[in-house]
Amino acid sequence: MPHKKHIKKQFHKLSIQLKCIQHAYIFPIVITWFVLPLLIVLLYNKYGLSQTLPGLITYSYSIRLYQMFSPFLSIWCPLIYSGESIEGDGHELLYINKKIKAGIFMLHFMLYCVVLAVPFIVLSFINSNMLLEYLRVVIECFFYCGACYTVVYLLRSIPLTFMLVIAYTLFATYSNNGAKNFLCYCDSNPISKDILLHSYLPLALTGILLWIIGVLINSNTERLC
Amino acid sequence: MNNILKLDNINKSFRKKKVLKNISCTFDGGIYGLLGPNGAGKTTLMRCIVSLYKHESGNLTYNDKKIEDIKGCGNMVGYLPQKFGLFKELTVNEILKYFCSIKGIPYEAENDEINRCLQLVNLEEHKNVKCKKLSGGMIRRLGIAQAILGAPQIIIFDEPTTGLDPEERLRFKLLLKNLSRDTIIIISTHIVEDVEAVCDKILIMNDGTIIEALTTGDIKKTASGKVYEVPYDEIKNINGNHFIEKQYEKNNGIYCRVLSSEPQTFPALEPIVEDGYLCRIKNI
Numbered sequence: 001m002p003h004k005k006h007i008k009k010q011f012h013k014l015s016i017q018l019k020c021i022q023h024a025y026i027f028p029i030v031i032t033w034f035v036l037p038l039l040i041v042l043l044y045n046k047y048g049l050s051q052t053l054p055g056l057i058t059y060s061y062s063i064r065l066y067q068m069f070s071p072f073l074s075i076w077c078p079l080i081y082s083g084e085s086i087e088g089d090g091h092e093l094l095y096i097n098k099k100i101k102a103g104i105f106m107l108h109f110m111l112y113c114v115v116l117a118v119p120f121i122v123l124s125f126i127n128s129n130m131l132l133e134y135l136r137v138v139i140e141c142f143f144y145c146g147a148c149y150t151v152v153y154l155l156r157s158i159p160l161t162f163m164l165v166i167a168y169t170l171f172a173t174y175s176n177n178g179a180k181n182f183l184c185y186c187d188s189n190p191i192s193k194d195i196l197l198h199s200y201l202p203l204a205l206t207g208i209l210l211w212i213i214g215v216l217i218n219s220n221t222e223r224l225c
Numbered sequence: 226m227n228n229i230l231k232l233d234n235i236n237k238s239f240r241k242k243k244v245l246k247n248i249s250c251t252f253d254g255g256i257y258g259l260l261g262p263n264g265a266g267k268t269t270l271m272r273c274i275v276s277l278y279k280h281e282s283g284n285l286t287y288n289d290k291k292i293e294d295i296k297g298c299g300n301m302v303g304y305l306p307q308k309f310g311l312f313k314e315l316t317v318n319e320i321l322k323y324f325c326s327i328k329g330i331p332y333e334a335e336n337d338e339i340n341r342c343l344q345l346v347n348l349e350e351h352k353n354v355k356c357k358k359l360s361g362g363m364i365r366r367l368g369i370a371q372a373i374l375g376a377p378q379i380i381i382f383d384e385p386t387t388g389l390d391p392e393e394r395l396r397f398k399l400l401l402k403n404l405s406r407d408t409i410i411i412i413s414t415h416i417v418e419d420v421e422a423v424c425d426k427i428l429i430m431n432d433g434t435i436i437e438a439l440t441t442g443d444i445k446k447t448a449s450g451k452v453y454e455v456p457y458d459e460i461k462n463i464n465g466n467h468f469i470e471k472q473y474e475k476n477n478g479i480y481c482r483v484l485s486s487e488p489q490t491f492p493a494l495e496p497i498v499e500d501g502y503l504c505r506i507k508n509i
Contacts (some may be wrong), residue, residue: 009326016323022314089310090368092277094327096299225277 014107015168021080028073032115036065037122059127060188066137068173069187070116072165074141075148078108079165084156095221102149102215109145113138132191139200142184143207150214153224182206227288228378229253230274234283237269244269245280246433252379252409256401258420259413260502261430267413270430271381272282274411276305282298287379300328303377304444307384309368313357320356324371342370345400361388369397379409386419398423402428407422417499424486427498429505442499450483451509452500453491455483463489468507484509 018025040062047058085094085101094101116137124130144165152161175184182202188194218224230252237245249457259267272278273285278300285292292298312320318339322399323337339426343349346366351359359367365388372380386394401410401423411421427444429437437444455463457479465487467482472481483491484500486509 008332012332013323013326016315016319018310019319020312020314076401084311088312089308090306091311092272092306093304093309093311093324093371095277096304096327097273115450225272 002165010103010107010221013104015113017081017104018077020084021077024080025077026114028076029115031069031073033118035058036069037119039065040123057189059214063136063191064132064173064186066119066133067140068169070112070137071140071144072169073103074109075144075165077112078105078145079148079152079161081108082152086152086156086158086178093130093225095225100217101153101218102211104146105149107191109141112141129190132193136191136196136200139204139207143203143210144169146207146210146214150210150217153214153218155182156224228409229288230379230409231286231289232274232283233286235270235273235280235285237266237273237278237280244433246271248283248433248435250428250435250438252411254405254407254409255296255425256410256412256423258422258424258427259349259411260417260427260428261417262415262506265430266433267430268383271304271383271413274379275299275302275381288350290340297329298495303372303374303380303384305368305372305382305389309371310356310364312413314355316353316355317343317370320367321371321374324374328375330375338374342373345373345403346370347396352451362390362393365389366393369400373404376405377408380404380411382410382412384414385412386414386416387425392407394419407410417497421498427502429502431506439501441498444498444505445496446501448496448500448504450488450493451484451486451487451504452494452496454494455481455489457481457492459491463491466509468503470503477492 040058043058043061081103081104082180085091117134120130120134120137123133125134147160147168148165151164152158155161155164172184173186175181175186182199183206185200187195187205231463232248232250234360235245235248236243248266248270259270261267269278273280274292276292277294286468287295287298295301305348312323315323321339321342322335325338332340340349343352346369348363348366348370351363356364356367365385367384369385372382377480386397389397398419403413412424414420421441424441426438426440428435429439429444437447440445453463460481461468461481463483463485465481465485467485467487470482470484472479482494484504484507
C-alpha cells in the first residue's frame with residue numbers, strides 16, 4: 001500500500017513540524033475555537049438572533065470576525081515552520097532531492113480547514129447559510145496560503161512576510177470595498193451562490209495562480225541554499 | 226562493489242563569476258581531503274555533487290550513470306554542511322527520525338539505524354535531549370550522525386571539525402576509519418592537520434580549479450628543500466620568492482618557518498603536508 005505509507009510518512013513529518021514550532025500551533029486553535037466564538041456569544045447577547053436589523057448586525061459581525069482572523073491563522077503554523085527551511089543552520093539539507101515545500105503549506109492549510117469547520121458546524125445550528133460562509137472563509141485561507149508560499153520563499157524572511165500579511169489583512173478588512181474588488185475579500189453581507197461565484201471564485205483562482213507561481217519559483221532550490 | 230564518482234569538466238558560475246572551472250577528477254572508495262583557501266570553490270563543488278547546485282556543463286557520473294538521472298540520488302549521498310543546527314526544539318532522536326524520513330529509510334529500520342549512527346558519534350546518552358541543550362561540539366556530531374544515516378555510498382563533510390575540541394577531533398578521525406572502505410568520503414577543509422592523518426588522497430583547490438591531486442607523501446615531497454628555519458632578525462636576508470608560515474620561540478630566540486622557492490643558507494626543515502599545500506597555493 002504505497003499510498004498508505006506515503007500518507008503515514010507525511011503525517012509523521014507533520015507531527016515533527018508541529019513539535020518544531022513548540023506550542024505556537026495552539027494559537028490558531030485557541031483563537032478559532034474559543035476567542036472568536038466568545039466574541040460571537042457576546043454579540044448575540046447584545047443584538048440577539050432575530051432576522052431584524054440587530055440580528056443581522058450579529059450575523060455580519062460574526063462572519064467578519066472569521067474573515068478577518070482565519071486567513072491569517074491559516075498561515076501561522078507553516079510560516080513559523082518555514083523559518084527552519086529558510087533561515088535554519090544547514091537548511092540546505094532539506095532541499096537535497098529538490099524537495100520543495102508546497103506540500104507542507106497544503107497540509108497545514110487542510111489541517112486548519114478541519115479546525116475551522118468546528119465553529120462553523122456549531123454556527124450552522126443557528127444559521128442555515130453557514131456552509132457557504134465556511135466555503136468563503138476557506139477560499140480566503142487558500143488565497144493566503146498560495147500568496148504566503150510564494151512570498152516567503154521570494155523574500156526569504158519570516159518577519160517581513162508576517163508584516164506584509166498583517167498589512168494586507170488590515171487593507172482587506174478596512175477598505176470597505178465589499179465584493180466589488182475580489183482582492184478586498186472582506187464582505188459583511190450574507191453570502192450567496194452568486195457572490196461566491198462572482199467575487200470568491202476569482203480569489204480562489206488567484207490563489208491557485210499564486211500557488212503555481214510559488215511552485216515554479218521554488219523549484220529552483222539553488223536559490224534557497 | 227563498484228563505487229566510482231567521476232567529475233568531468235564541471236563548470237559553475239554565479240552571475241558573471243565563474244566559481245568552478247573545468248573540474249575533472251575521479252573518486253573511488255576511500256577518504257579524500259579537499260584543501261583550499263576560502264573562496265576556492267570547495268563548497269560549491271560539494272553542493273554540485275549532492276545536487277543542490279546544477280552544474281552548467283560537464284558530466285557528473287556515479288558508476289557511469291549521470292547523477293541527475295539517478296532517482297533519489299540524494300539518498301545515496303550523506304552531506305554535512307558548514308553550519309548545522311536545525312530543529313532546535315526537537316530531541317536528537319526526533320531530528321534523526323526526520324532525516325530518516327527525508328532519506329527514505331524504511332520506518333521499521335529507523336530505530337536500529339539511528340542507534341548505529343549515535344553509537345558511532347558517541348551520542349547515545351543524549352538521544353532524548355533537545356538539540357537546543359546540546360553543546361556546539363555535540364550538535365556537530367549530530368550533524369555527522371545525520372550525514373551517515375542510511376550508510377550512503379558517498380559522504381561529504383564540509384568543514385566537519387569546526388567547533389570540535391581536540392578530543393572530539395580525534396574521535397572524528399577514528400569514526401572516519403571505522404566507516405566502510407568502499408564508501409567515498411570527501412572532507413573539505415582549510416585545516417591541513419584534519420586531513421593529514423586520515424586521507425588517502427588530497428586534492429588542492431584554488432580559484433575554482435583542482436591544482437593538485439596527490440597522496441600526503443607526495444604533497445610533502447613537493448615542499449622538499451623549500452622549508453627553512455630562519456631567525457626572526459634575519460628574515461630580511463632571505464632572497465627570492467618566500468612565504469613566512471609561522472613564528473615561534475626556541476632556545477630563547479624567535480624563529481620563523483619559511484617557505485622559499487630558492488635555496489637559502491639557513492637550516493632546512495623536514496616538510497609536512499601543510500608546507501606542500503602552501504607551496505602549491507603560494508606558487509613557491
